[in-house]
Amino acid sequence: MKTVTPTQIWQALESVKDPEIPVVSMVEMGIVREVMVDGDAVRVTMTPTFSGCPALDVMRREIETAVRQLGITNVTIETVLYPPWSTDWITDEAREKLRHFGLAPPQKHGGDLISVAFLDVAECPRCGSKNTTIKNSFGPTLCRMIYYCHDCRDAFEQFKPL
Amino acid sequence: MNQAIQQILTQKLLALADDELILAHRNSEWIGHAPILEEDIALANIAQDELGHANIWYELHQALTDDDPDELAFFREAAQFRNVQLVELPRGDWAFTMLRQYLFDAYELLLLDLLQHGRYQPLAQACAKVRNEEIYHLRHTSSWIKRLGLGTEESNRRTQAALDELWPFAQQLFVPLPGESILVDEKIVPNLGRLHESWLERVRPFLTAANLIIPTNQTPPTKNRSDHTNHLTTLLGDMQKVARLNREAVW
Numbered sequence: 001m002k003t004v005t006p007t008q009i010w011q012a013l014e015s016v017k018d019p020e021i022p023v024v025s026m027v028e029m030g031i032v033r034e035v036m037v038d039g040d041a042v043r044v045t046m047t048p049t050f051s052g053c054p055a056l057d058v059m060r061r062e063i064e065t066a067v068r069q070l071g072i073t074n075v076t077i078e079t080v081l082y083p084p085w086s087t088d089w090i091t092d093e094a095r096e097k098l099r100h101f102g103l104a105p106p107q108k109h110g111g112d113l114i115s116v117a118f119l120d121v122a123e124c125p126r127c128g129s130k131n132t133t134i135k136n137s138f139g140p141t142l143c144r145m146i147y148y149c150h151d152c153r154d155a156f157e158q159f160k161p162l
Numbered sequence: 163m164n165q166a167i168q169q170i171l172t173q174k175l176l177a178l179a180d181d182e183l184i185l186a187h188r189n190s191e192w193i194g195h196a197p198i199l200e201e202d203i204a205l206a207n208i209a210q211d212e213l214g215h216a217n218i219w220y221e222l223h224q225a226l227t228d229d230d231p232d233e234l235a236f237f238r239e240a241a242q243f244r245n246v247q248l249v250e251l252p253r254g255d256w257a258f259t260m261l262r263q264y265l266f267d268a269y270e271l272l273l274l275d276l277l278q279h280g281r282y283q284p285l286a287q288a289c290a291k292v293r294n295e296e297i298y299h300l301r302h303t304s305s306w307i308k309r310l311g312l313g314t315e316e317s318n319r320r321t322q323a324a325l326d327e328l329w330p331f332a333q334q335l336f337v338p339l340p341g342e343s344i345l346v347d348e349k350i351v352p353n354l355g356r357l358h359e360s361w362l363e364r365v366r367p368f369l370t371a372a373n374l375i376i377p378t379n380q381t382p383p384t385k386n387r388s389d390h391t392n393h394l395t396t397l398l399g400d401m402q403k404v405a406r407l408n409r410e411a412v413w
Contacts, residue, residue, distance in 0.1 A: 051291060052214020081218065082287035084294055117297050136200045137298050138207035142214075146200070162294050 004070050006035045009042060012066045019055040019062070020141050023101045026059060030089025033080065041074040042067050047085045050142040050162070086111075087162050099125045104147065104158035113161065122158040124149035132156075163282075167348060170341045171282065172226050173244065174351060176234075177339060177387055179219035180245035183235055184394070185266060186212035187401050191253050201256075204302060208263065211295050218288050225284065236405035240394045244387040248331040250394040257310050257320040258328070264303035265332040268365050269357075271296050276352035285350070304368065311372030318373055325369065326377050334382035336361070 013032050014025050026032050026046070034045040044063055048056050060077050067075045087106035090098075095105035104125045109116035120134040122145075129151040136146040137160070144157045163171070189209035196202035220231035248266065253259050274296060278289035310321040336358035338346075345351040366376055383389075405411075 050211065050214065050295060051218055052210040052212070052295075054210070081291045084287075084291035086294075113294055114297060117301065136204060137302055138200075138204040140203065142207055142210055146203075160298070 003040055004037065004042070004072060006037050008070060009035045009037070009044070009067060012070055013044070013063060016059075016062050016066045019058045020143070021098065021101065021103065023097045024090075024094045026063065028091045028094035028097075030085060030091075031059065032063065040072065041076070042072050043076045043078060045078045045080055047080050049085050051081070053142055085162065086113075087159060090159075098159060102126070102156065103144070104156060106159045106161040109161055116161045122147045122156075124152055124156055126154075126156065127152050166341075167344055167350070168226055170339065170344055171285075171350060172223060173339055174342065174345060175219050175223040175226070175285070177244040179216045179223060179231075179234075180243050180387075181249055181266075181335075182212045182216035182219065184243070184245045184397065185249040185263075186210070186216060187397060188249060188251075188253050189259070189263070192259065197256055205259075208299055208302070211299065215292050215295075218292065222284055222288060232405070236402045237409075240390050240398055241388060243390065243394060243398075245390075245394075246331070246334040246387065247383055247389070247391055247394075248328065248334060250391060250397060251328075251331065252393055254324065255320055257317065258324040260303055260306040260310065261321060261324040262328055263299070264307050265328060265365065266335070267296060267300040267303050269332070269335050269361055271300050272357055272360050272364070273352065276357065280350045280352075281348060282350045307369070307374075308372050311369070311374045321372075322374055325374050329377040330379050330381055330383060333358075333380050334384065334387075337382055337385045337387075339387065 010027065013027050013035070016026050018024050018026055018029055018031070029049070031049060032044060032046050036043045044067060046059065046063060056079075060079065064075050064077050088108050088110065090105065098105045102125050104122045107116050107119070107121060121130065122132050122134070123130055124132055124147075127149065129149055131150040132147045133150070134145065135148050135155065139146050139157055139160075143160050145160045146155055147158055148155050186209045189205050189212065192205045193202060196205055217231060220234060223229060224231060248262060251262070271293065274289045274293040278286050278293060280286045280289075307321065310317040312318070336354045338354045342351065342354070346353050369376060
Protein backbone atom coordinates (compact mmCIF):
# COMPACT_ATOMS: atom_id res chain seq x y z
CA MET A 1 0.00 0.00 0.00
CA LYS A 2 1.46 3.30 -1.07
CA THR A 3 0.55 6.52 0.70
CA VAL A 4 1.39 10.10 -0.12
CA THR A 5 0.72 13.39 1.58
CA PRO A 6 -1.72 15.96 0.19
CA THR A 7 1.25 18.31 -0.32
CA GLN A 8 2.91 15.79 -2.66
CA ILE A 9 -0.30 15.53 -4.66
CA TRP A 10 -0.70 19.32 -4.90
CA GLN A 11 2.89 19.48 -6.14
CA ALA A 12 2.22 16.83 -8.76
CA LEU A 13 -0.89 18.67 -9.91
CA GLU A 14 1.13 21.87 -10.37
CA SER A 15 2.59 20.21 -13.47
CA VAL A 16 -0.84 19.55 -15.02
CA LYS A 17 -1.43 22.39 -17.44
CA ASP A 18 -4.68 23.84 -18.69
CA PRO A 19 -5.19 22.05 -22.04
CA GLU A 20 -6.31 25.26 -23.76
CA ILE A 21 -3.76 27.58 -22.09
CA PRO A 22 -0.68 25.40 -21.60
CA VAL A 23 1.31 28.03 -19.66
CA VAL A 24 -0.79 27.84 -16.48
CA SER A 25 -1.58 24.86 -14.26
CA MET A 26 -5.01 23.72 -13.21
CA VAL A 27 -4.03 24.50 -9.63
CA GLU A 28 -3.13 28.11 -10.48
CA MET A 29 -6.39 28.45 -12.41
CA GLY A 30 -8.36 27.43 -9.33
CA ILE A 31 -9.78 24.39 -11.10
CA VAL A 32 -8.46 21.91 -8.52
CA ARG A 33 -10.44 22.62 -5.37
CA GLU A 34 -9.51 19.97 -2.85
CA VAL A 35 -7.23 17.01 -2.31
CA MET A 36 -8.11 14.39 0.28
CA VAL A 37 -5.98 11.43 1.28
CA ASP A 38 -7.52 8.58 3.24
CA GLY A 39 -5.08 5.71 3.66
CA ASP A 40 -4.24 4.58 0.12
CA ALA A 41 -7.25 6.37 -1.40
CA VAL A 42 -7.00 9.80 -2.97
CA ARG A 43 -9.92 12.02 -3.87
CA VAL A 44 -9.42 15.16 -5.94
CA THR A 45 -12.24 17.66 -6.31
CA MET A 46 -12.27 19.85 -9.41
CA THR A 47 -14.66 22.40 -10.85
CA PRO A 48 -15.24 23.32 -14.49
CA THR A 49 -14.41 26.83 -15.65
CA PHE A 50 -17.18 27.28 -18.23
CA SER A 51 -19.85 24.59 -18.05
CA GLY A 52 -19.73 23.88 -21.78
CA CYS A 53 -15.92 23.65 -21.77
CA PRO A 54 -14.96 20.76 -24.06
CA ALA A 55 -11.61 20.39 -22.26
CA LEU A 56 -13.29 19.22 -19.07
CA ASP A 57 -12.87 15.50 -19.78
CA VAL A 58 -9.23 16.01 -20.76
CA MET A 59 -8.61 17.91 -17.50
CA ARG A 60 -10.23 15.14 -15.47
CA ARG A 61 -8.10 12.48 -17.18
CA GLU A 62 -4.87 14.43 -16.80
CA ILE A 63 -5.46 15.05 -13.11
CA GLU A 64 -6.12 11.34 -12.62
CA THR A 65 -3.00 10.38 -14.56
CA ALA A 66 -0.84 12.75 -12.52
CA VAL A 67 -2.06 11.19 -9.26
CA ARG A 68 -1.60 7.65 -10.60
CA GLN A 69 1.97 8.48 -11.56
CA LEU A 70 2.68 8.89 -7.85
CA GLY A 71 1.90 5.19 -7.53
CA ILE A 72 -1.64 5.66 -6.26
CA THR A 73 -4.20 3.29 -7.79
CA ASN A 74 -7.26 4.24 -5.75
CA VAL A 75 -8.07 7.63 -7.30
CA THR A 76 -11.42 9.37 -7.46
CA ILE A 77 -11.94 12.62 -9.34
CA GLU A 78 -15.07 14.43 -8.28
CA THR A 79 -16.51 17.33 -10.26
CA VAL A 80 -18.45 19.96 -8.33
CA LEU A 81 -20.31 23.03 -9.63
CA TYR A 82 -20.47 24.91 -6.36
CA PRO A 83 -19.17 27.36 -5.42
CA PRO A 84 -19.16 28.39 -9.09
CA TRP A 85 -15.68 28.82 -10.52
CA SER A 86 -14.62 32.43 -10.80
CA THR A 87 -11.76 34.12 -12.63
CA ASP A 88 -11.04 35.82 -9.29
CA TRP A 89 -9.54 32.48 -8.24
CA ILE A 90 -6.77 32.70 -10.84
CA THR A 91 -3.57 33.43 -8.89
CA ASP A 92 -1.54 36.59 -9.47
CA GLU A 93 1.38 34.54 -10.82
CA ALA A 94 -0.95 32.88 -13.30
CA ARG A 95 -2.31 36.27 -14.39
CA GLU A 96 1.23 37.31 -15.21
CA LYS A 97 1.75 34.10 -17.19
CA LEU A 98 -1.47 34.72 -19.11
CA ARG A 99 -0.22 38.19 -20.02
CA HIS A 100 3.09 36.78 -21.29
CA PHE A 101 1.14 34.20 -23.25
CA GLY A 102 -0.63 37.10 -24.99
CA LEU A 103 -3.94 36.75 -23.18
CA ALA A 104 -5.07 39.78 -21.16
CA PRO A 105 -5.96 38.58 -17.64
CA PRO A 106 -9.56 39.06 -16.48
CA GLN A 107 -10.37 41.99 -14.19
CA LYS A 108 -11.11 41.04 -10.59
CA HIS A 109 -14.77 41.62 -9.76
CA GLY A 110 -15.17 40.44 -6.19
CA GLY A 111 -18.50 38.84 -7.00
CA ASP A 112 -19.95 41.83 -8.84
CA LEU A 113 -19.70 40.20 -12.24
CA ILE A 114 -22.37 42.28 -13.97
CA SER A 115 -20.54 45.58 -13.51
CA VAL A 116 -17.29 44.05 -14.76
CA ALA A 117 -18.94 42.26 -17.65
CA PHE A 118 -20.33 45.57 -18.86
CA LEU A 119 -17.26 47.71 -18.19
CA ASP A 120 -15.30 46.36 -21.11
CA VAL A 121 -11.88 47.34 -19.87
CA ALA A 122 -8.91 45.33 -20.96
CA GLU A 123 -5.26 46.16 -20.95
CA CYS A 124 -3.35 45.20 -24.08
CA PRO A 125 -1.04 42.31 -23.11
CA ARG A 126 1.58 43.52 -25.60
CA CYS A 127 1.95 47.25 -24.92
CA GLY A 128 -0.05 47.75 -21.73
CA SER A 129 -2.33 50.32 -23.38
CA LYS A 130 -5.79 50.83 -21.97
CA ASN A 131 -6.87 52.44 -25.22
CA THR A 132 -8.72 49.30 -26.28
CA THR A 133 -12.17 48.44 -27.58
CA ILE A 134 -14.14 45.25 -27.25
CA LYS A 135 -14.83 43.62 -30.60
CA ASN A 136 -16.61 40.49 -29.50
CA SER A 137 -17.59 39.20 -26.07
CA PHE A 138 -17.08 35.73 -27.51
CA GLY A 139 -13.89 34.27 -28.91
CA PRO A 140 -12.10 31.17 -30.18
CA THR A 141 -12.84 29.34 -26.91
CA LEU A 142 -15.64 29.85 -24.37
CA CYS A 143 -13.26 31.61 -21.98
CA ARG A 144 -11.94 34.30 -24.34
CA MET A 145 -13.15 37.66 -25.66
CA ILE A 146 -11.71 39.66 -28.54
CA TYR A 147 -10.44 43.23 -28.11
CA TYR A 148 -8.67 45.70 -30.36
CA CYS A 149 -5.69 47.78 -29.21
CA HIS A 150 -5.69 51.24 -30.79
CA ASP A 151 -2.00 51.71 -30.00
CA CYS A 152 -0.72 48.39 -31.39
CA ARG A 153 -3.43 48.51 -34.05
CA ASP A 154 -3.98 44.83 -33.64
CA ALA A 155 -6.48 42.50 -32.04
CA PHE A 156 -5.84 40.62 -28.80
CA GLU A 157 -7.74 38.25 -26.57
CA GLN A 158 -8.80 38.64 -22.98
CA PHE A 159 -9.70 35.86 -20.57
CA LYS A 160 -13.42 36.41 -20.05
CA PRO A 161 -14.27 37.51 -16.49
CA LEU A 162 -16.59 35.02 -14.80
CA MET B 163 -37.79 13.94 -0.97
CA ASN B 164 -41.15 12.20 -1.38
CA GLN B 165 -42.04 10.39 -4.56
CA ALA B 166 -44.55 12.94 -5.89
CA ILE B 167 -42.02 15.76 -5.60
CA GLN B 168 -39.25 13.69 -7.14
CA GLN B 169 -41.43 12.71 -10.07
CA ILE B 170 -42.38 16.25 -11.01
CA LEU B 171 -38.88 17.55 -10.36
CA THR B 172 -37.57 14.96 -12.80
CA GLN B 173 -39.96 16.24 -15.45
CA LYS B 174 -39.01 19.84 -14.74
CA LEU B 175 -35.29 19.06 -15.16
CA LEU B 176 -35.99 17.29 -18.44
CA ALA B 177 -37.95 20.29 -19.72
CA LEU B 178 -35.11 22.66 -18.78
CA ALA B 179 -32.56 20.38 -20.46
CA ASP B 180 -34.56 19.84 -23.64
CA ASP B 181 -35.13 23.58 -24.13
CA GLU B 182 -31.39 24.22 -24.01
CA LEU B 183 -30.39 21.23 -26.14
CA ILE B 184 -32.75 22.07 -28.98
CA LEU B 185 -31.93 25.77 -28.87
CA ALA B 186 -28.20 24.94 -28.89
CA HIS B 187 -28.71 22.82 -31.99
CA ARG B 188 -30.65 25.54 -33.80
CA ASN B 189 -27.90 28.06 -33.03
CA SER B 190 -25.18 25.65 -34.11
CA GLU B 191 -26.83 25.56 -37.56
CA TRP B 192 -25.45 29.07 -38.10
CA ILE B 193 -21.84 27.92 -37.90
CA GLY B 194 -20.32 28.79 -41.25
CA HIS B 195 -23.42 30.79 -42.26
CA ALA B 196 -23.52 33.82 -39.94
CA PRO B 197 -23.44 37.26 -41.61
CA ILE B 198 -19.93 38.03 -40.32
CA LEU B 199 -17.13 35.91 -38.89
CA GLU B 200 -17.41 37.42 -35.41
CA GLU B 201 -21.06 36.45 -35.20
CA ASP B 202 -20.22 32.97 -36.40
CA ILE B 203 -17.88 32.76 -33.40
CA ALA B 204 -20.38 34.32 -31.01
CA LEU B 205 -23.20 32.01 -31.98
CA ALA B 206 -20.95 28.96 -31.81
CA ASN B 207 -20.03 30.04 -28.26
CA ILE B 208 -23.64 30.60 -27.26
CA ALA B 209 -24.60 27.21 -28.68
CA GLN B 210 -21.76 25.55 -26.80
CA ASP B 211 -22.74 27.27 -23.54
CA GLU B 212 -26.37 26.16 -23.91
CA LEU B 213 -25.19 22.64 -24.64
CA GLY B 214 -23.11 22.74 -21.46
CA HIS B 215 -26.16 23.91 -19.53
CA ALA B 216 -28.33 21.19 -21.07
CA ASN B 217 -25.73 18.68 -19.92
CA ILE B 218 -25.91 20.02 -16.35
CA TRP B 219 -29.72 19.63 -16.28
CA TYR B 220 -29.49 16.14 -17.84
CA GLU B 221 -26.94 15.13 -15.18
CA LEU B 222 -29.21 16.40 -12.40
CA HIS B 223 -32.00 14.41 -14.06
CA GLN B 224 -29.71 11.39 -14.21
CA ALA B 225 -29.00 11.66 -10.47
CA LEU B 226 -32.73 11.09 -9.85
CA THR B 227 -33.51 8.59 -12.62
CA ASP B 228 -30.27 6.94 -13.82
CA ASP B 229 -31.16 7.95 -17.39
CA ASP B 230 -28.04 8.43 -19.50
CA PRO B 231 -27.89 11.98 -20.99
CA ASP B 232 -26.63 10.72 -24.38
CA GLU B 233 -29.45 8.23 -24.51
CA LEU B 234 -31.95 11.04 -23.87
CA ALA B 235 -30.42 13.35 -26.45
CA PHE B 236 -29.87 10.89 -29.28
CA PHE B 237 -32.35 8.05 -28.91
CA ARG B 238 -35.67 9.65 -28.07
CA GLU B 239 -38.37 10.38 -30.65
CA ALA B 240 -39.86 13.85 -31.11
CA ALA B 241 -42.96 13.07 -29.03
CA GLN B 242 -40.75 12.23 -26.05
CA PHE B 243 -39.04 15.62 -26.02
CA ARG B 244 -40.31 18.22 -23.53
CA ASN B 245 -38.97 21.43 -25.06
CA VAL B 246 -41.19 24.39 -25.90
CA GLN B 247 -42.01 24.92 -29.57
CA LEU B 248 -40.19 28.28 -29.50
CA VAL B 249 -36.79 26.57 -29.64
CA GLU B 250 -37.58 24.04 -32.36
CA LEU B 251 -38.71 26.54 -35.02
CA PRO B 252 -36.29 26.72 -37.98
CA ARG B 253 -33.55 29.29 -37.52
CA GLY B 254 -35.12 31.79 -39.95
CA ASP B 255 -33.17 34.93 -40.76
CA TRP B 256 -30.66 36.70 -38.50
CA ALA B 257 -33.33 38.86 -36.85
CA PHE B 258 -35.38 35.75 -36.06
CA THR B 259 -32.43 33.94 -34.49
CA MET B 260 -31.33 36.96 -32.43
CA LEU B 261 -34.84 37.75 -31.25
CA ARG B 262 -35.58 34.16 -30.24
CA GLN B 263 -32.32 34.02 -28.32
CA TYR B 264 -33.04 37.37 -26.67
CA LEU B 265 -36.56 36.35 -25.55
CA PHE B 266 -35.18 33.07 -24.22
CA ASP B 267 -32.14 34.67 -22.52
CA ALA B 268 -34.30 37.26 -20.76
CA TYR B 269 -36.51 34.42 -19.45
CA GLU B 270 -33.60 32.22 -18.49
CA LEU B 271 -31.67 34.86 -16.58
CA LEU B 272 -34.74 35.78 -14.50
CA LEU B 273 -35.47 32.10 -13.92
CA LEU B 274 -31.91 31.31 -12.83
CA ASP B 275 -31.85 34.30 -10.47
CA LEU B 276 -34.77 32.74 -8.60
CA LEU B 277 -33.83 29.07 -9.02
CA GLN B 278 -30.45 29.64 -7.37
CA HIS B 279 -32.29 30.36 -4.12
CA GLY B 280 -34.49 27.27 -4.44
CA ARG B 281 -34.56 24.55 -1.82
CA TYR B 282 -33.29 21.67 -3.95
CA GLN B 283 -29.62 22.26 -3.41
CA PRO B 284 -28.11 20.48 -6.44
CA LEU B 285 -30.33 22.55 -8.74
CA ALA B 286 -29.82 25.82 -6.83
CA GLN B 287 -26.04 25.39 -6.86
CA ALA B 288 -25.89 24.61 -10.58
CA CYS B 289 -28.00 27.70 -11.32
CA ALA B 290 -25.50 29.97 -9.60
CA LYS B 291 -22.92 28.83 -12.13
CA VAL B 292 -25.08 28.85 -15.24
CA ARG B 293 -26.38 32.32 -14.40
CA ASN B 294 -22.93 33.90 -14.57
CA GLU B 295 -22.43 32.59 -18.09
CA GLU B 296 -25.87 33.73 -19.22
CA ILE B 297 -25.08 37.36 -18.44
CA TYR B 298 -22.93 37.45 -21.58
CA HIS B 299 -25.69 35.99 -23.73
CA LEU B 300 -28.28 38.56 -22.79
CA ARG B 301 -25.79 41.36 -23.27
CA HIS B 302 -25.01 40.13 -26.76
CA THR B 303 -28.55 39.49 -27.95
CA SER B 304 -29.97 42.67 -26.45
CA SER B 305 -27.36 44.78 -28.24
CA TRP B 306 -28.31 43.07 -31.50
CA ILE B 307 -32.03 43.68 -31.01
CA LYS B 308 -31.35 47.35 -30.40
CA ARG B 309 -29.18 47.53 -33.51
CA LEU B 310 -31.70 45.71 -35.70
CA GLY B 311 -34.79 47.48 -34.37
CA LEU B 312 -33.26 50.95 -34.68
CA GLY B 313 -31.26 50.18 -37.82
CA THR B 314 -32.58 50.35 -41.33
CA GLU B 315 -36.14 50.05 -42.58
CA GLU B 316 -35.36 46.48 -43.63
CA SER B 317 -33.74 45.41 -40.35
CA ASN B 318 -36.68 46.85 -38.41
CA ARG B 319 -39.21 45.16 -40.70
CA ARG B 320 -37.51 41.79 -40.37
CA THR B 321 -37.21 42.09 -36.58
CA GLN B 322 -40.87 43.10 -36.29
CA ALA B 323 -41.88 40.12 -38.44
CA ALA B 324 -39.82 37.86 -36.17
CA LEU B 325 -41.45 39.35 -33.09
CA ASP B 326 -44.94 38.89 -34.54
CA GLU B 327 -44.20 35.23 -35.14
CA LEU B 328 -42.22 34.48 -31.95
CA TRP B 329 -44.24 36.37 -29.35
CA PRO B 330 -47.01 33.75 -28.87
CA PHE B 331 -44.42 30.95 -28.89
CA ALA B 332 -42.38 32.68 -26.16
CA GLN B 333 -45.42 32.64 -23.87
CA GLN B 334 -45.22 28.85 -23.66
CA LEU B 335 -42.10 29.25 -21.51
CA PHE B 336 -44.39 30.42 -18.71
CA VAL B 337 -46.86 27.53 -18.81
CA PRO B 338 -46.20 25.33 -15.77
CA LEU B 339 -46.02 21.55 -16.09
CA PRO B 340 -49.02 19.65 -14.75
CA GLY B 341 -48.35 19.35 -11.02
CA GLU B 342 -45.55 21.93 -10.99
CA SER B 343 -47.33 23.79 -8.17
CA ILE B 344 -46.00 21.10 -5.78
CA LEU B 345 -42.47 22.31 -6.58
CA VAL B 346 -43.54 25.92 -6.10
CA ASP B 347 -45.08 25.07 -2.71
CA GLU B 348 -41.84 23.36 -1.73
CA LYS B 349 -39.91 26.47 -2.84
CA ILE B 350 -37.85 24.40 -5.29
CA VAL B 351 -38.89 26.40 -8.36
CA PRO B 352 -40.40 29.89 -8.70
CA ASN B 353 -43.99 30.63 -9.64
CA LEU B 354 -44.00 30.96 -13.44
CA GLY B 355 -46.96 33.35 -13.39
CA ARG B 356 -44.95 35.84 -11.40
CA LEU B 357 -41.87 35.18 -13.51
CA HIS B 358 -43.97 35.99 -16.57
CA GLU B 359 -44.87 39.38 -15.11
CA SER B 360 -41.21 40.17 -14.40
CA TRP B 361 -40.29 39.08 -17.91
CA LEU B 362 -42.96 41.29 -19.47
CA GLU B 363 -41.81 44.22 -17.33
CA ARG B 364 -38.30 43.68 -18.62
CA VAL B 365 -38.80 42.89 -22.33
CA ARG B 366 -41.77 45.15 -23.21
CA PRO B 367 -40.08 48.51 -22.59
CA PHE B 368 -36.86 47.21 -24.11
CA LEU B 369 -38.53 46.10 -27.35
CA THR B 370 -40.59 49.29 -27.51
CA ALA B 371 -37.42 51.36 -27.14
CA ALA B 372 -35.99 49.36 -30.06
CA ASN B 373 -38.88 50.70 -32.16
CA LEU B 374 -40.77 47.40 -32.17
CA ILE B 375 -44.48 46.93 -31.60
CA ILE B 376 -45.51 44.33 -29.02
CA PRO B 377 -48.00 41.92 -30.63
CA THR B 378 -51.40 41.61 -29.00
CA ASN B 379 -51.63 37.86 -29.45
CA GLN B 380 -50.27 36.37 -26.27
CA THR B 381 -51.79 32.89 -26.56
CA PRO B 382 -49.17 30.14 -26.65
CA PRO B 383 -49.58 27.67 -29.55
CA THR B 384 -49.93 24.84 -27.03
CA LYS B 385 -49.78 24.42 -23.27
CA ASN B 386 -48.44 20.91 -23.51
CA ARG B 387 -44.71 20.28 -23.82
CA SER B 388 -45.42 16.92 -25.50
CA ASP B 389 -46.89 18.74 -28.51
CA HIS B 390 -44.39 19.55 -31.21
CA THR B 391 -44.27 20.93 -34.72
CA ASN B 392 -42.90 18.80 -37.54
CA HIS B 393 -39.80 20.97 -37.39
CA LEU B 394 -38.61 19.03 -34.34
CA THR B 395 -38.71 15.74 -36.24
CA THR B 396 -36.58 17.28 -39.00
CA LEU B 397 -34.15 18.72 -36.48
CA LEU B 398 -33.77 15.39 -34.67
CA GLY B 399 -33.17 13.69 -38.01
CA ASP B 400 -30.04 15.81 -38.33
CA MET B 401 -28.98 15.90 -34.70
CA GLN B 402 -29.38 12.18 -34.01
CA LYS B 403 -28.24 10.83 -37.36
CA VAL B 404 -24.61 10.07 -36.57
CA ALA B 405 -25.27 8.67 -33.08
CA ARG B 406 -27.88 6.32 -34.55
CA LEU B 407 -25.59 5.00 -37.28
CA ASN B 408 -23.85 2.85 -34.73
CA ARG B 409 -25.13 2.65 -31.20
CA GLU B 410 -22.00 0.88 -29.96
CA ALA B 411 -19.54 3.42 -31.36
CA VAL B 412 -17.13 4.81 -28.77
CA TRP B 413 -16.46 8.56 -29.03
